[in-house]
Amino acid sequence: MKKDQLFTRRRALLAGAAAVGAVGTAGVFLWGEDAKPVRAAAPAAGAPAHSLPLKPSAYRLQPLTGYGPPRTVPGRTPVRHEPLLKLTGRGRTMVLTFDDGPDPRYTPGILDTLAHYDVRAMFFVCGEMAADHQDLLGRMADEGHVVGNHTWTHPLLTGLTRRQIHSEMSRTSDVIEEGCGEPPRWFRAPYGAWNRAAFQLGAELGMEPLGWTVDTLDWTAPGTGTIVDRVEKGAAPGVVLLSHDAGGDRSQSVRALRSYLPQLLDSGYHITVPHRRYT
Numbered sequence: 602m603k604k605d606q607l608f609t610r611r612r613a614l615l616a617g618a619a620a621v622g623a624v625g626t627a628g629v630f631l632w633g634e635d636a637k638p639v640r641a642a643a644p645a646a647g648a649p650a651h652s653l654p655l656k657p658s659a660y661r662l663q664p665l666t667g668y669g670p671p672r673t674v675p676g677r678t679p680v681r682h683e684p685l686l687k688l689t690g691r692g693r694t695m696v697l698t699f700d701d702g703p704d705p706r707y708t709p710g711i712l713d714t715l716a717h718y719d720v721r722a723m724f725f726v727c728g729e730m731a732a733d734h735q736d737l738l739g740r741m742a743d744e745g746h747v748v749g750n751h752t753w754t755h756p757l758l759t760g761l762t763r764r765q766i767h768s769e770m771s772r773t774s775d776v777i778e779e780g781c782g783e784p785p786r787w788f789r790a791p792y793g794a795w796n797r798a799a800f801q802l803g804a805e806l807g808m809e810p811l812g813w814t815v816d817t818l819d820w821t822a823p824g825t826g827t828i829v830d831r832v833e834k835g836a837a838p839g840v841v842l843l844s845h846d847a848g849g850d851r852s853q854s855v856r857a858l859r860s861y862l863p864q865l866l867d868s869g870y871h872i873t874v875p876h877r878r879y880t
Protein backbone atom coordinates (compact mmCIF):
# COMPACT_ATOMS: atom_id res chain seq x y z
CA MET A 602 0.00 0.00 0.00
CA LYS A 603 2.80 2.36 0.89
CA LYS A 604 4.50 1.59 -2.35
CA ASP A 605 1.34 2.32 -4.28
CA GLN A 606 0.97 5.64 -2.55
CA LEU A 607 4.53 6.54 -3.31
CA PHE A 608 4.05 5.60 -6.88
CA THR A 609 0.91 7.66 -7.10
CA ARG A 610 2.73 10.60 -5.61
CA ARG A 611 5.50 10.24 -8.13
CA ARG A 612 3.06 10.07 -10.98
CA ALA A 613 1.32 13.16 -9.73
CA LEU A 614 4.59 15.01 -9.49
CA LEU A 615 5.54 13.99 -12.98
CA ALA A 616 2.12 14.99 -14.23
CA GLY A 617 2.63 18.38 -12.68
CA ALA A 618 6.00 18.73 -14.32
CA ALA A 619 4.58 17.76 -17.68
CA ALA A 620 1.80 20.27 -17.31
CA VAL A 621 4.22 23.15 -17.10
CA GLY A 622 6.19 21.85 -19.99
CA ALA A 623 9.22 20.68 -18.05
CA VAL A 624 11.37 18.26 -19.94
CA GLY A 625 14.40 16.27 -19.09
CA THR A 626 12.83 13.80 -16.69
CA ALA A 627 13.67 10.35 -17.87
CA GLY A 628 10.59 8.61 -19.15
CA VAL A 629 9.76 5.60 -17.09
CA PHE A 630 7.17 2.94 -17.42
CA LEU A 631 6.06 -0.12 -15.64
CA TRP A 632 7.19 -3.45 -16.86
CA GLY A 633 6.43 -6.97 -16.06
CA GLU A 634 4.36 -9.99 -16.87
CA ASP A 635 3.01 -10.05 -13.36
CA ALA A 636 2.59 -6.36 -12.98
CA LYS A 637 -0.95 -5.25 -13.50
CA PRO A 638 -1.49 -2.01 -15.32
CA VAL A 639 -0.98 0.67 -12.78
CA ARG A 640 -4.29 2.23 -11.94
CA ALA A 641 -3.65 4.66 -9.19
CA ALA A 642 -6.63 4.24 -6.93
CA ALA A 643 -6.90 7.93 -6.16
CA PRO A 644 -4.46 10.19 -7.92
CA ALA A 645 -3.20 12.68 -5.41
CA ALA A 646 -3.21 15.79 -7.52
CA GLY A 647 -6.37 15.66 -9.52
CA ALA A 648 -5.05 14.57 -12.87
CA PRO A 649 -5.61 10.91 -13.57
CA ALA A 650 -2.38 9.03 -13.90
CA HIS A 651 -2.83 8.37 -17.58
CA SER A 652 -3.05 12.05 -18.38
CA LEU A 653 0.69 12.41 -17.85
CA PRO A 654 1.79 12.07 -21.44
CA LEU A 655 -1.26 13.53 -23.11
CA LYS A 656 -1.14 16.76 -24.93
CA PRO A 657 -4.31 18.61 -25.77
CA SER A 658 -4.06 17.47 -29.38
CA ALA A 659 -4.30 13.88 -28.22
CA TYR A 660 -7.83 14.36 -27.01
CA ARG A 661 -9.18 14.53 -30.48
CA LEU A 662 -8.17 10.91 -30.87
CA GLN A 663 -10.44 9.88 -28.07
CA PRO A 664 -14.12 9.18 -28.38
CA LEU A 665 -16.20 12.08 -27.15
CA THR A 666 -19.25 10.08 -26.28
CA GLY A 667 -19.79 6.96 -24.25
CA TYR A 668 -17.54 5.52 -21.65
CA GLY A 669 -17.25 1.88 -22.53
CA PRO A 670 -14.82 -0.33 -20.71
CA PRO A 671 -12.15 1.63 -18.86
CA ARG A 672 -8.91 1.22 -20.84
CA THR A 673 -8.39 -2.15 -22.58
CA VAL A 674 -9.70 -0.25 -25.59
CA PRO A 675 -7.16 -0.98 -28.28
CA GLY A 676 -5.56 1.83 -30.15
CA ARG A 677 -5.55 4.30 -27.32
CA THR A 678 -1.96 5.40 -27.20
CA PRO A 679 -0.95 8.60 -25.47
CA VAL A 680 1.10 11.24 -27.25
CA ARG A 681 4.26 11.68 -25.25
CA HIS A 682 6.80 14.51 -25.07
CA GLU A 683 9.74 12.22 -24.67
CA PRO A 684 10.49 8.56 -25.14
CA LEU A 685 10.32 6.04 -22.37
CA LEU A 686 13.88 5.34 -21.32
CA LYS A 687 13.79 2.75 -18.61
CA LEU A 688 11.58 0.43 -16.69
CA THR A 689 10.14 0.76 -13.28
CA GLY A 690 9.11 -2.29 -11.41
CA ARG A 691 10.17 -4.82 -8.92
CA GLY A 692 13.52 -6.50 -8.78
CA ARG A 693 16.48 -6.68 -11.05
CA THR A 694 14.87 -6.48 -14.45
CA MET A 695 16.42 -5.43 -17.72
CA VAL A 696 15.35 -5.23 -21.35
CA LEU A 697 17.63 -6.12 -24.25
CA THR A 698 16.95 -4.33 -27.53
CA PHE A 699 18.51 -4.95 -30.93
CA ASP A 700 18.17 -2.33 -33.67
CA ASP A 701 18.42 -1.91 -37.43
CA GLY A 702 17.82 -5.52 -38.51
CA PRO A 703 16.93 -8.08 -39.34
CA ASP A 704 20.16 -9.20 -40.99
CA PRO A 705 20.49 -12.90 -41.87
CA ARG A 706 24.19 -12.76 -41.02
CA TYR A 707 23.70 -11.76 -37.39
CA THR A 708 20.07 -11.89 -36.29
CA PRO A 709 19.82 -15.72 -36.28
CA GLY A 710 22.84 -15.95 -33.98
CA ILE A 711 21.23 -13.52 -31.56
CA LEU A 712 17.95 -15.41 -31.70
CA ASP A 713 19.79 -18.68 -31.06
CA THR A 714 21.42 -17.31 -27.92
CA LEU A 715 18.16 -15.84 -26.64
CA ALA A 716 16.43 -19.18 -27.27
CA HIS A 717 19.21 -21.08 -25.53
CA TYR A 718 18.62 -19.10 -22.36
CA ASP A 719 14.87 -18.88 -22.87
CA VAL A 720 14.98 -15.08 -22.85
CA ARG A 721 12.73 -12.63 -24.67
CA ALA A 722 14.05 -9.39 -26.20
CA MET A 723 12.97 -6.52 -28.43
CA PHE A 724 13.95 -6.03 -32.05
CA PHE A 725 13.49 -2.59 -33.57
CA VAL A 726 13.52 -3.44 -37.25
CA CYS A 727 13.84 -1.29 -40.34
CA GLY A 728 11.22 -1.84 -42.99
CA GLU A 729 13.65 -2.13 -45.87
CA MET A 730 15.50 -4.89 -44.02
CA ALA A 731 12.36 -6.57 -42.76
CA ALA A 732 10.71 -6.67 -46.18
CA ASP A 733 13.52 -8.90 -47.44
CA HIS A 734 13.61 -11.12 -44.39
CA GLN A 735 10.06 -11.83 -43.39
CA ASP A 736 11.14 -15.28 -42.24
CA LEU A 737 13.22 -13.69 -39.49
CA LEU A 738 10.30 -11.51 -38.42
CA GLY A 739 8.18 -14.63 -38.21
CA ARG A 740 10.81 -16.34 -36.10
CA MET A 741 11.03 -13.37 -33.73
CA ALA A 742 7.28 -13.42 -33.22
CA ASP A 743 7.11 -17.20 -32.89
CA GLU A 744 9.78 -17.16 -30.22
CA GLY A 745 8.00 -14.52 -28.17
CA HIS A 746 10.13 -11.49 -28.93
CA VAL A 747 8.68 -8.02 -29.37
CA VAL A 748 9.17 -6.50 -32.80
CA GLY A 749 9.20 -2.72 -32.87
CA ASN A 750 9.21 -0.14 -35.65
CA HIS A 751 12.51 1.63 -36.41
CA THR A 752 11.36 3.34 -39.65
CA TRP A 753 11.82 2.15 -43.22
CA THR A 754 15.22 3.62 -44.18
CA HIS A 755 16.64 4.76 -40.83
CA PRO A 756 16.62 8.49 -41.60
CA LEU A 757 17.09 11.39 -39.23
CA LEU A 758 13.42 12.14 -38.63
CA THR A 759 14.10 15.70 -37.56
CA GLY A 760 15.03 16.49 -41.18
CA LEU A 761 11.85 15.06 -42.71
CA THR A 762 8.41 16.41 -43.37
CA ARG A 763 5.48 15.08 -41.46
CA ARG A 764 4.30 13.24 -44.54
CA GLN A 765 7.69 11.58 -44.96
CA ILE A 766 7.80 10.54 -41.32
CA HIS A 767 4.35 9.04 -41.64
CA SER A 768 5.42 7.07 -44.69
CA GLU A 769 8.58 5.80 -42.96
CA MET A 770 6.53 4.63 -40.01
CA SER A 771 3.40 3.28 -41.61
CA ARG A 772 5.12 1.24 -44.33
CA THR A 773 7.28 -0.37 -41.69
CA SER A 774 4.29 -1.14 -39.49
CA ASP A 775 2.63 -2.83 -42.46
CA VAL A 776 5.63 -5.06 -43.09
CA ILE A 777 5.83 -5.99 -39.42
CA GLU A 778 2.15 -6.84 -39.37
CA GLU A 779 2.64 -9.06 -42.41
CA GLY A 780 5.60 -10.86 -40.91
CA CYS A 781 4.47 -11.10 -37.30
CA GLY A 782 0.70 -11.25 -37.60
CA GLU A 783 0.16 -8.05 -35.66
CA PRO A 784 1.25 -4.43 -35.95
CA PRO A 785 4.06 -3.12 -33.76
CA ARG A 786 3.22 -1.51 -30.43
CA TRP A 787 6.59 0.19 -29.98
CA PHE A 788 8.57 2.70 -31.99
CA ARG A 789 12.16 3.90 -31.72
CA ALA A 790 13.47 6.91 -33.64
CA PRO A 791 16.75 6.35 -35.50
CA TYR A 792 19.70 7.94 -33.63
CA GLY A 793 17.30 8.64 -30.79
CA ALA A 794 16.33 11.83 -32.64
CA TRP A 795 12.72 12.46 -31.72
CA ASN A 796 10.43 15.29 -32.64
CA ARG A 797 6.85 16.22 -32.06
CA ALA A 798 5.64 14.68 -35.31
CA ALA A 799 7.33 11.39 -34.45
CA PHE A 800 5.52 11.23 -31.10
CA GLN A 801 2.19 12.21 -32.62
CA LEU A 802 2.34 9.93 -35.63
CA GLY A 803 3.69 7.05 -33.58
CA ALA A 804 0.74 7.39 -31.19
CA GLU A 805 -1.69 7.54 -34.10
CA LEU A 806 -0.26 4.26 -35.31
CA GLY A 807 -0.69 2.78 -31.84
CA MET A 808 2.96 2.79 -30.84
CA GLU A 809 4.71 3.87 -27.66
CA PRO A 810 8.13 5.54 -28.06
CA LEU A 811 10.98 3.63 -26.47
CA GLY A 812 14.48 5.00 -26.07
CA TRP A 813 17.22 3.31 -24.08
CA THR A 814 19.14 3.68 -20.86
CA VAL A 815 22.51 2.19 -21.76
CA ASP A 816 24.12 2.27 -25.20
CA THR A 817 26.69 -0.47 -25.77
CA LEU A 818 28.09 1.52 -28.73
CA ASP A 819 28.53 -1.88 -30.34
CA TRP A 820 28.17 -0.27 -33.77
CA THR A 821 31.66 1.20 -33.37
CA ALA A 822 32.98 -2.39 -33.19
CA PRO A 823 35.05 -1.66 -30.07
CA GLY A 824 35.79 -5.33 -29.44
CA THR A 825 33.65 -8.05 -27.94
CA GLY A 826 35.24 -7.65 -24.51
CA THR A 827 34.52 -3.93 -24.45
CA ILE A 828 30.88 -4.50 -25.29
CA VAL A 829 30.61 -7.08 -22.51
CA ASP A 830 32.27 -4.67 -20.07
CA ARG A 831 29.85 -1.90 -20.97
CA VAL A 832 26.90 -4.17 -20.36
CA GLU A 833 28.28 -5.28 -17.01
CA LYS A 834 29.04 -1.73 -15.91
CA GLY A 835 25.69 -0.47 -17.15
CA ALA A 836 23.59 -3.26 -15.70
CA ALA A 837 21.08 -2.01 -13.15
CA PRO A 838 17.43 -2.54 -12.38
CA GLY A 839 15.21 -1.08 -15.07
CA VAL A 840 17.90 -0.61 -17.67
CA VAL A 841 16.98 -0.78 -21.35
CA LEU A 842 20.08 -1.85 -23.23
CA LEU A 843 20.79 -0.84 -26.84
CA SER A 844 22.66 -3.11 -29.26
CA HIS A 845 22.48 -3.75 -32.99
CA ASP A 846 21.95 -6.82 -35.14
CA ALA A 847 22.50 -5.03 -38.46
CA GLY A 848 23.91 -1.94 -40.12
CA GLY A 849 27.47 -3.25 -40.47
CA ASP A 850 29.63 -6.05 -39.15
CA ARG A 851 27.82 -7.05 -35.98
CA SER A 852 29.73 -10.23 -35.21
CA GLN A 853 31.07 -8.64 -32.01
CA SER A 854 27.52 -7.90 -30.89
CA VAL A 855 26.54 -11.53 -31.50
CA ARG A 856 29.54 -12.85 -29.57
CA ALA A 857 29.14 -10.36 -26.75
CA LEU A 858 25.57 -11.47 -26.11
CA ARG A 859 26.76 -15.05 -25.66
CA SER A 860 29.01 -13.80 -22.91
CA TYR A 861 26.97 -11.15 -21.09
CA LEU A 862 23.57 -12.81 -21.19
CA PRO A 863 24.54 -15.77 -18.97
CA GLN A 864 26.43 -13.34 -16.73
CA LEU A 865 23.37 -11.14 -16.30
CA LEU A 866 21.24 -14.18 -15.54
CA ASP A 867 23.80 -15.46 -13.05
CA SER A 868 23.73 -12.06 -11.36
CA GLY A 869 20.03 -12.49 -10.80
CA TYR A 870 18.72 -10.27 -13.58
CA HIS A 871 15.36 -11.07 -15.08
CA ILE A 872 15.51 -10.25 -18.77
CA THR A 873 12.10 -9.40 -20.06
CA VAL A 874 10.09 -7.27 -22.46
CA PRO A 875 7.86 -4.40 -21.43
CA HIS A 876 4.13 -4.65 -21.36
CA ARG A 877 2.00 -1.82 -22.60
CA ARG A 878 -0.13 -0.20 -19.99
CA TYR A 879 -2.66 1.53 -22.15
CA THR A 880 -3.80 -1.11 -24.60
Ligand SMILES: [Zn+2]
Binds near residue numbers: 700751755791792
Ligand atom coordinates in the same frame (compact mmCIF):
# COMPACT_ATOMS: atom_id res chain seq x y z
ZN1 LIG B 1 19.07 2.44 -35.49
